[in-house]
Amino acid sequence: MLRRAMRILGDEGEAQEVLQELFIGLLQRPAQLPPKAGTSWFYSATTHACLNRIRNRKNRGRILEFKVFPAQTNVQASASDAVMVRQMLAQLPEEQAQAAIHYYYDEMSHEEISEILGCSRRHVGNLLERVQATLQTDGGVR
Amino acid sequence: MTHGMERSRSEGCLSDLKLDRWVAGELSETAVAEAQTHVDGCAACAERKRIFSEAQQDFAETAPALVAPKAKRTPWLWAGPVTGLAVAAAAALWFQPTETVRSKGGFDLGFYVQSGDSVRQGETGEKLLPGDQVRFEYTSETPVHLTILSTDGAGVISTYYPVSDSTELAAGVQVSLPGAIQLDATLGVETVVGIACAEPVSIEVLKEQVRSGDRLFPEGCASTEIQWTKVTP
Numbered sequence: 001m002l003r004r005a006m007r008i009l010g011d012e013g014e015a016q017e018v019l020q021e022l023f024i025g026l027l028q029r030p031a032q033l034p035p036k037a038g039t040s041w042f043y044s045a046t047t048h049a050c051l052n053r054i055r056n057r058k059n060r061g062r063i064l065e066f067k068v069f070p071a072q073t074n075v076q077a078s079a080s081d082a083v084m085v086r087q088m089l090a091q092l093p094e095e096q097a098q099a100a101i102h103y104y105y106d107e108m109s110h111e112e113i114s115e116i117l118g119c120s121r122r123h124v125g126n127l128l129e130r131v132q133a134t135l136q137t138d139g140g141v142r
Numbered sequence: 143m144t145h146g147m148e149r150s151r152s153e154g155c156l157s158d159l160k161l162d163r164w165v166a167g168e169l170s171e172t173a174v175a176e177a178q179t180h181v182d183g184c185a186a187c188a189e190r191k192r193i194f195s196e197a198q199q200d201f202a203e204t205a206p207a208l209v210a211p212k213a214k215r216t217p218w219l220w221a222g223p224v225t226g227l228a229v230a231a232a233a234a235l236w237f238q239p240t241e242t243v244r245s246k247g248g249f250d251l252g253f254y255v256q257s258g259d260s261v262r263q264g265e266t267g268e269k270l271l272p273g274d275q276v277r278f279e280y281t282s283e284t285p286v287h288l289t290i291l292s293t294d295g296a297g298v299i300s301t302y303y304p305v306s307d308s309t310e311l312a313a314g315v316q317v318s319l320p321g322a323i324q325l326d327a328t329l330g331v332e333t334v335v336g337i338a339c340a341e342p343v344s345i346e347v348l349k350e351q352v353r354s355g356d357r358l359f360p361e362g363c364a365s366t367e368i369q370w371t372k373v374t375p
Contacts, residue, residue, distance in 0.1 A: 003158075004158070021314040021317055024315050025313045025314055028283055028313055028315075029283075029313060039159065039162045040159070043159060043162075052309075052312065103149070104149060106158050107149050107151050107157055108158075112157055112159050116159075
């Protein structure tokens, strides 16, 4: 989970924070954990938590434009492509963003993605087509 | 054109999910046999399998004992049916093992102050300086839509959070909010109200309640207050 969160967020500290929050939430509300939750469930939960963090990070960027807190400007200095990808993920609808992460970051098959998202393989194909269309439009960043 | 989103593994290679499931013992015998056949003929996947297995082994040997938050001890973690869940939860707690629960009806707001080069946990009632920077953190037992409003020494009400549209924040303990505020030069007592609502609520509605002093927030909202006094150095 940490490996995936780091890959998605590009920042080890943030990845640790996200997982910390995720598991604290599970400790506080164990009912949200399905009885037969396994690796797939944790993949999905991690993806969702990371996407929330990416969207919050976008908000943080806005905050920092006006209210500077230099010590907290933990904005990653990774390659521009990676930054662009995360900007795109922040803008995509949730389901498309999840599909994109599972396809491009996790390199899952359509069948695996359909299992994680709980939808048909055809729907996964449709989601990825929309993601690819977004990627081809201004590099995915509007 | 590249976008930083290209798949790198060859077609047919095992996904991370499959490797994770394999290492976790979740694959069927048939699936394991198929995966093993692939690994036997693919050096790259064999190496990935070795790395995944070693990582799990290392963690199982070095993970600290699991300690649940005092106020929220639940038996499921030790009794649940999911292999490896306790290990995973231990990993999360291991990141910040000193986490504690502060609760006022399930919601609380705290803050950190950076003054010059030093950073400290803030306490209500303390004196702060213009230019100090404040970062908020929240504790909530349930997902919330959080609004933080400030009334400064001149009576001006500002929205510290959210910056744009309200988004649901996950339940958590002492979760730092993104970004920080830098205190302006208006001196005097500043009152900060954190309002956590189960559903999105118009900030203007909340502001009006703060402005009037009634603080009759909508049903499903909990609030807490912090005060500091801005003084000259």
